[in-house]
Amino acid sequence: xxxxxxxxxxxxxxxxxANLPCNHSTISGNEYVYWYRQIHSQGPQYIIHGLKxxxxxxxxxxxxxxxxxxxxxxxxxxxxxxxxxxxxxxxDRGSTLGRLYFGRGTQLxxxx
Amino acid sequence: xxxxTQTPKFQVLKTGQSMTLQCAQDMNHEYMSWYRQDPGxxxxxxxxxxxxxxxxxxxxxxxxNVSRSTTEDFPLRLLSAAPSQTSVYFCASSxxxxxxxxxxxxxxxxxxxx
Numbered sequence: 001x002x003x004x005x006x007x008x009x010x011x012x013x014x015x016x017x018a019n020l021p022c023n024h025s026t027i028s029g030n031e032y033v034y035w036y037r038q039i040h041s042q043g044p045q046y047i048i049h050g051l052k053x054x055x056x057x058x059x060x061x062x063x064x065x066x067x068x069x070x071x072x073x074x075x076x077x078x079x080x081x082x083x084x085x086x087x088x089x090x091x092d093r094g095s096t097l098g099r100l101y102f103g104r105g106t107q108l109x110x111x112x
Numbered sequence: 113x114x115x116x117t118q119t120p121k122f123q124v125l126k127t128g129q130s131m132t133l134q135c136a137q138d139m140n141h142e143y144m145s146w147y148r149q150d151p152g153x154x155x156x157x158x159x160x161x162x163x164x165x166x167x168x169x170x171x172x173x174x175x176x177n178v179s180r181s182t183t184e185d186f187p188l189r190l191l192s193a194a195p196s197q198t199s200v201y202f203c204a205s206s207x208x209x210x211x212x213x214x215x216x217x218x219x220x221x222x223x224x225x226x
Contacts, residue, residue: 043202043217102155
């Protein structure tokens with residue numbers, strides 16, 4: 001299964017773009033990259049996922065490098081409510097469908 | 113639409129007691145799973161199920177049992193609680209649609225074992 005590496009913490013000023021990096025250098029050709037976030041004490045929340053093309057939805061944008069070895073989650077206008085732990089995940093396809101392993105993620109702090 | 117519902121929200125047990133954490137989803141999802149989260153740690157997969165009657169182990173299955181008799185319910189049983197099982201437990205579900213593995217999480221159960 002592909003492993004991911006994220007910085008343990010980042011901060012960002014309110015209203016500015018938050019760019020959260022993730023390395024997944026052992027990703028296979030058919031493995032997707034998923035992003036979730038967890039606001040304190042709550043269950044994780046799905047944000048976005050992608051395979052090779054850049055993706056955008058109402059919450060964020062996902063930029064995947066051409067070699068697919070890294071990606072960046074972009075929150076275009078961060079707010080205080082975006083303070084959370086952000087997880088970059090590549091599902092384990094070696095055994096069965098749907099097993100997502102969450103690491104420690106990146107603690108994003110948005111300050112006023 | 114309730115989504116994923118976990119009960120109870122809080123529970124305190126004594127060492128050796130048994131209990132069941134309940135998880136129910138009303139989205140007709142085939143896939144359900146249980147995670148535990150310890151302070152300062154990410155989520156670790158305990159058990160998962162890809163459909164009624166089918167379960168499998170995750171990263172940290174010891175001390176926990178699961179069953180899946182219906183699509184809607186996926187209870188997690190602690191047979192003999194230990195202090196090491198003090199944690200926050202999250203249940204999640206997802207439709208099995210190829211590579212679409214968007215998980216929906218419950219609000220969690222905070223368990224303390226004394």
